[in-house]
Amino acid sequence: MINALRRNYPGPGGMFVLSFICHLVVFLVIAYWHILPQFHEDETPVTYVDMVTLPVASPQSGTPAPSQQESKAPAAPAPAPPAPAAPAMALPTKPAAKAPTAKAKAEQQKEAAEAKAFNERMAKMEQQAEDRRQAAALDALKKKGSSRTGMPGGKGTQAGSDYSSYLQSRLKDALKETMAMQAKAPQVMATITVSPDGYIDYHVEKPSGDPLFDDAVRRAVTLAGKTLVPPPNGAYFKRVFRFRPEGVGIK
Amino acid sequence: MGMLASTGLVVKLVLMLLLYFSVVSWGIIFYKLLQVYRANGASERFLEFFWKAKRFDAISSQLDRFEHSPLTVLFQEGYGELKRLQEKVEEKADPNIVSTDLGGVDNIARALRRATTSEITRLEKYLTFLATTGATAPFVGLFGTVWGIMTAFEQIGKSGSASLAVVAPGIAEALIATAIGLVAAIPAVMGYNHFQHKIKVLISEMDSFSTEFLNIVQRNFGR
Amino acid sequence: MRTFFLLFFLLLAPRLFAAEGYIDVTAPVSGKLKLFIAPPAVLSGQAPAETAKELPELFGFDLAIAGPFDISADATSPLILKSSVGVQGETATIECRLVDQVLNREVAAKRYTGRVKDLRRMGHAFSDEVLRALTGQKGPFTGKIAYVSKVSGNKEIYIMDYDGHNAQRLSNNGSINLYPDFAPSGKEVIYTSYKKGNPDLYRRELFTGLEARVSYRNGLNAMGVFSPDGNRIALVLSKDGNSEIYVISRDGKELSRLTKNHAIDVSPAWSPDGSKIAFVSDRLGKPQIFVMNSDGSNARRLTTSGSYNVTPRWSPKGDRIVYARKEGAFQIYAINPDGTQDTQLTSAGSNEHPRFSPDGRFIVFSSTRDGGEGLYLMRADGSAQTRISPNKGQNTHPTWSVNW
Numbered sequence: 001m002i003n004a005l006r007r008n009y010p011g012p013g014g015m016f017v018l019s020f021i022c023h024l025v026v027f028l029v030i031a032y033w034h035i036l037p038q039f040h041e042d043e044t045p046v047t048y049v050d051m052v053t054l055p056v057a058s059p060q061s062g063t064p065a066p067s068q069q070e071s072k073a074p075a076a077p078a079p080a081p082p083a084p085a086a087p088a089m090a091l092p093t094k095p096a097a098k099a100p101t102a103k104a105k106a107e108q109q110k111e112a113a114e115a116k117a118f119n120e121r122m123a124k125m126e127q128q129a130e131d132r133r134q135a136a137a138l139d140a141l142k143k144k145g146s147s148r149t150g151m152p153g154g155k156g157t158q159a160g161s162d163y164s165s166y167l168q169s170r171l172k173d174a175l176k177e178t179m180a181m182q183a184k185a186p187q188v189m190a191t192i193t194v195s196p197d198g199y200i201d202y203h204v205e206k207p208s209g210d211p212l213f214d215d216a217v218r219r220a221v222t223l224a225g226k227t228l229v230p231p232p233n234g235a236y237f238k239r240v241f242r243f244r245p246e247g248v249g250i251k
Numbered sequence: 252m253g254m255l256a257s258t259g260l261v262v263k264l265v266l267m268l269l270l271y272f273s274v275v276s277w278g279i280i281f282y283k284l285l286q287v288y289r290a291n292g293a294s295e296r297f298l299e300f301f302w303k304a305k306r307f308d309a310i311s312s313q314l315d316r317f318e319h320s321p322l323t324v325l326f327q328e329g330y331g332e333l334k335r336l337q338e339k340v341e342e343k344a345d346p347n348i349v350s351t352d353l354g355g356v357d358n359i360a361r362a363l364r365r366a367t368t369s370e371i372t373r374l375e376k377y378l379t380f381l382a383t384t385g386a387t388a389p390f391v392g393l394f395g396t397v398w399g400i401m402t403a404f405e406q407i408g409k410s411g412s413a414s415l416a417v418v419a420p421g422i423a424e425a426l427i428a429t430a431i432g433l434v435a436a437i438p439a440v441m442g443y444n445h446f447q448h449k450i451k452v453l454i455s456e457m458d459s460f461s462t463e464f465l466n467i468v469q470r471n472f473g474r
Numbered sequence: 475m476r477t478f479f480l481l482f483f484l485l486l487a488p489r490l491f492a493a494e495g496y497i498d499v500t501a502p503v504s505g506k507l508k509l510f511i512a513p514p515a516v517l518s519g520q521a522p523a524e525t526a527k528e529l530p531e532l533f534g535f536d537l538a539i540a541g542p543f544d545i546s547a548d549a550t551s552p553l554i555l556k557s558s559v560g561v562q563g564e565t566a567t568i569e570c571r572l573v574d575q576v577l578n579r580e581v582a583a584k585r586y587t588g589r590v591k592d593l594r595r596m597g598h599a600f601s602d603e604v605l606r607a608l609t610g611q612k613g614p615f616t617g618k619i620a621y622v623s624k625v626s627g628n629k630e631i632y633i634m635d636y637d638g639h640n641a642q643r644l645s646n647n648g649s650i651n652l653y654p655d656f657a658p659s660g661k662e663v664i665y666t667s668y669k670k671g672n673p674d675l676y677r678r679e680l681f682t683g684l685e686a687r688v689s690y691r692n693g694l695n696a697m698g699v700f701s702p703d704g705n706r707i708a709l710v711l712s713k714d715g716n717s718e719i720y721v722i723s724r725d726g727k728e729l730s731r732l733t734k735n736h737a738i739d740v741s742p743a744w745s746p747d748g749s750k751i752a753f754v755s756d757r758l759g760k761p762q763i764f765v766m767n768s769d770g771s772n773a774r775r776l777t778t779s780g781s782y783n784v785t786p787r788w789s790p791k792g793d794r795i796v797y798a799r800k801e802g803a804f805q806i807y808a809i810n811p812d813g814t815q816d817t818q819l820t821s822a823g824s825n826e827h828p829r830f831s832p833d834g835r836f837i838v839f840s841s842t843r844d845g846g847e848g849l850y851l852m853r854a855d856g857s858a859q860t861r862i863s864p865n866k867g868q869n870t871h872p873t874w875s876v877n878w
Contacts, residue, residue: 012377015285016278023274164497171499178552178576179505180542182609189496211610212542216507219552219576220499240496245503 131234163231164239167194170224175243178219183210187244188217194237200225205240217243259402265395265428269388273435276384279377280442286319286374287449293320294456301326307333321370321453322460328366329464332359333472356469363461370457374450378443385440392432399425506544508551509537517560517569525559529568529597533557535637536601536615539851539858540835542608552576555604559593566590570600572607582607594639602877614831616877619838620644620654620663621849625867631665633680636831636838636874638849638862644678645669653697653871658704660832660875664688666696675709677724688726697741700724701748701768708732708742708751719753721768732770743786743795744768745811752776752786752795752811763797765811776813783807789830789854796828796837806839808854819856830854832876838862840870 171192186208193201202221207214220243231237297317304310311330314323336355403421511530533555537543543553557570566588572581582603586596598615605613620633626643629650634641645651647669654665664677675689675698689695693712700707704724711720719732719742733739737757744751745768752765758775763786766773777783782800788811789795795811796819798804803824809816819828823843830837834854841850841861849863849872863869 009286009373012278012282015282016275018281019277020274022277023270168497168499172501175499175501176505178507179501180507180608181503182542212507212608215574215577215608219574220501222576223552241499242496243499245505246500 163237166229167192167224167237167239168241170228171220171241171243174220174223175216177223178216179245180216181210181213181245183208183213185245186210186213187242188214189240189242190217190221191238191240192221194228194231196230196234196236198228198230200228213243213245259399262395262399262402262425262428265391265398266431269391269395269428269431269435272384272388272391272439273431276381276435276439276442279380280438282377283442283446287446287453289319290321290374290453291449293317294322294453296320297322297326298460321367321374321457324370325363325366325457325460326464328362329359329461329468332362333468337472355472356465359468360461360465363464367454367457367461371450371454374453378446378450381439381443381446385436385443388432388436388439389429390432392429392435395428395432396425399428507542507553508546508548509543509553509555510546510549510551511537512549512554512556514568515556515558517558517567518562520561522561525561525566525593528593529557529559532594532597532637533601536598536613537604539853539860540601540605540613541853541858550575553581557600561590564590566593566596568593568596568600570597570603572604594635598635598637599877611833612877614833614835614874614877617660617832617875618656619849619862619872619874620656620665621840621863621869621872622652622654623863623867623869625869629868631663632869633663634863636851636862638864641863644680655699655873656875657700658702658876660877664698664700664707666694666698675707675726686725688724689722699742699744701744702746703748708744710740710742719751719770730770732766732768733773734770741785743788745788746790746792750811752788754784754786763795763809776811777809777816778813779816780807785827787829790832790834794854796830798826798828798839803842806837806856808856817856819852820859822859825850827871829873831874836874838872838874840872 187206188204188208189206191203191205193203195201200221204214204217208217294317297320300313300317301310301322304313307330310326314327317323333355336358400422403425406421511533514526514529534545537555538545552575554573554575555570556573557568560567560569567585569583569585571583573579574581582600584600584603586599588596595616598613601615602613605611615636617636618633619636620631622629623632623641624630625632628648629652630646631644631651631654632641633644644654644663645665645667647667649668650673651665651667651669652673654663656663661681662677662679664675666673667676668674670687670690672690672692673694673696674687675695676685677688678685688707689698689709689711691711691713694710694717696710698707698709701721706721706723708719708721710717712718716736717738717740718734719739721730721732722728732742732751733753733755735755735757737755738761739753739755739757741754742751743753749768750765751768752763754761755764755773756762757764760781761784762775763777763783764773765776776786776795777797777799780799780801783797784800786795786797793810794808796806796808799807804826805818806820806825806828807816807818819837820839820841823841825839825841825843828837828839836851837854838849838851840847842848843850844861846866847868847870848861848866849869850859851862852859
């Protein structure tokens with residue numbers, strides 16, 4: 001008798017589906033518009049701090065990177081034109097960095113004369129071993145990093161993405177050290193190339209017009225290039241980077 | 252969304268749980284919204300119809316039009332009981348004796364009360380889940396946060412660097428659990444209070460309808 | 475339920491929405507370039523102990539107030555300023571180098587020789603040079619500041635280094651001397667003096683001390699300012715009854731009248747290209763700043779807020795005008811010449827007589843914030859407000875010369 005009075009009301013199941021769809025929409029909106037605060041989008045800083053302190057990060061012997069950098073320095077003339085002011089007088093620019101380079105060169109020549117062939121072979125072997133060690137360490141680190149960040153290995157097209165975010169974090173740290181500006185919103189676009197032996201080179205695509213900031217970027221790249229792990233798999237790395245002060249100059 | 256991706260397993264589970272809470276409680280909110288507003292609308296129309304109609308059997312035949320109103324259940328129960336009483340009276344086949352009608356009104360009142368209780372139960376169904384979500388989701392979120400901060404500090408200790416840039420992201424990631432806990436809890440609490448109020452109104456409507464129904468029965472059938 | 479979890483994980487996959495193209499490298503705006511000032515070495519002969527302390531302090535003051543540098547005690551800073559001093563009798567030699575330790579090059583290197591008492595000037599000259607090498611624009615630190623001070627009891631014209639050292643009295647006549655202004659060459663000063671009874675305009679050569687009475691018309695001959703080419707002087711005359719603005723040649727002849735009405739018009743200020751003059755007028759009831767062409771045509775009101783705005787000065791680039799607004803006390807404001815971006819720069823005490831440095835980096839002004847009127851310096855955006863003169867003796871009306 002009582003059952004006859006019961007009616008067939010719809011259950012809440014349909015509404016659960018509706019609610020789920022709503023959540024999905026909200027989630028997509030948040031994800032798409034980056035509403036959540038972001039911290040260095042793709043990297044966990046902890047991971048890369050590890051990377052920097054790795055022993056392999058030290059510049060390897062036999063790579064042309066340091067000597068090239070050093071030999072470049074004296075070529076850049078110190079801009080000290082004689083001022084027309086009466087009490088002022090330009091000093092002869094001292095080739096400060098020349099001495100150690102010359103010494104190194106002399107040493108190299110001596111060594112070469114003594115046991116050139118042997119040294120070469122040794123250096124080659126050492127470098128090969130070093131390369132292998134480095135690649136292995138980098139791979140291990142990448143695995144560690146990716147498991148920690150929860151990335152499922154990344155897509156095939158993003159093979160260099162770990163390295164670019166590594167380089168980004170290094171450049172960021174360096175720019176923090178060298179930051180200086182005069183203009184309101186300076187911005188420098190530069191193509192940065194890292195050769196397989198870890199030598200960094202850069203080409204300014206678009207200068208900021210503020211000499212202070214242009215120099216800051218130049219210093220940052222040099223600073224970051226001093227202790228750089230070479231790109232993985234012996235490949236050249238090339239990307240465009242945009243340098244700018246935080247929070248300003250976003251058109 | 253790198254922020255969510257780098258959180259630990261426990262935090263992730265907590266987030267899952269909170270998401271489940273949120274989805275279900277929003278489902279219940281939608282469901283209850285529909286139910287309560289349908290019930291209100293149908294009750295209004297039913298009462299209007301009830302006061303216009305002259306005869307109970309006419310009302311009874313039209314009940315399908317107001318199926319969402321709890322009052323129709325009350326009416327159906329009460330009318331059913333009344334009919335049964337009348338059948339009994341006719342069985343006795345003594346039109347002059349009308350002494351049993353007092354007990355008959357009691358019967359109807361009981362039937363009405365029973366129907367009221369069952370309708371209240373139906374209306375309040377699932378509401379407890381909202382209350383539970385409102386009360387526990389912030390704590391679950393807090394748990395996730397505490398756990399996240401614990402692991403963050405552990406990792407900081409491992410890396411050996413304590414600069415803000417290293418510490419802050421981990422803590423921010425952990426705090427997201429609390430945020431989502433609150434996001435889940437706030438609508439649940441609001442929904443729960445809202446529906447409690449609405450259902451209270453419906454209950455008092457049912458009570459007054461029961462009283463009216465009994466009055467009519469007593470006026471017309473029990474001399 | 476399982477599909478829903480799967481979906482959730484799928485959405486969490488990072489980089490799904492990451493932007494491609496270039497990679498952003500950012501650093502906080504507050505970041506400053508660290509600069510280490512090495513203690514001076516001895517060049518030859520003997521270097522007095524006080525110069526060993528004075529020189530780094532001087533560089534530190536100059537470069538800290540310049541803005542982009544953080545004077546650091548860390549010898550591994552990107553920039554390092556090395557100096558060595560040698561003193562032989564009355565002759566001092568300093569040798570300064572700014573070395574970029576990151577790019578491994580010398581940014582600037584100079585040797586200065588001069589009298590021992592000019593040591594500070596040599597130091598400032600190198601600070602100027604550092605700014606030129608790093609920013610492409612020379613610093614203003616060897617410029618002088620002329621101002622009015624009552625430290626002797628009367629209002630006299632003084633001149634000092636930009637950082638407040640080496641204050642010297644310029645006028646010495648026991649009457650009232652006001653409104654100094656440097657010629658664009660920095661080698662002449664015009665000012666108004668009551669020394670012959672009437673407020674007349676005088677022009678004085680700094681090196682020779684020669685003086686000429688340029689304008690001595692009836693009534694006020696005040697607030698003279700050189701035009702940017704140095705050939706004309708805009709000033710306020712009251713010979714026709716009330717104060718109006720006139721332009722005269724540098725020798726006081728060839729008069730032309732720019733304003734003509736019943737209101738008071740004072741405080742002319744040339745735009746850097748010489749085409750416009752800003753001035754103060756109460757023609758609308760309250761003192762407000764107006765801008766007109768330098769032939770007196772097309773006067774229009776510049777300041778629209780505040781009820782008492784005075785002493786406009788144009789920035790050397792021509793993009794800003796500073797002035798003082800009275801709101802109880804005076805405060806310094808800056809505004810674009812088209813009337814937009816009216817910005818308050820000071821807030822402590824009463825601040826008056828703002829004036830740009832010749833390179834436009836700084837504003838010098840007088841303030842009562844520490845009790846008594848003293849001269850202060852700030853960057854053009856209002857930061858780094860620093861006192862440069864003692865706040866005794868009512869120091870007002872500063873004006874900053876070009877380097878000489």
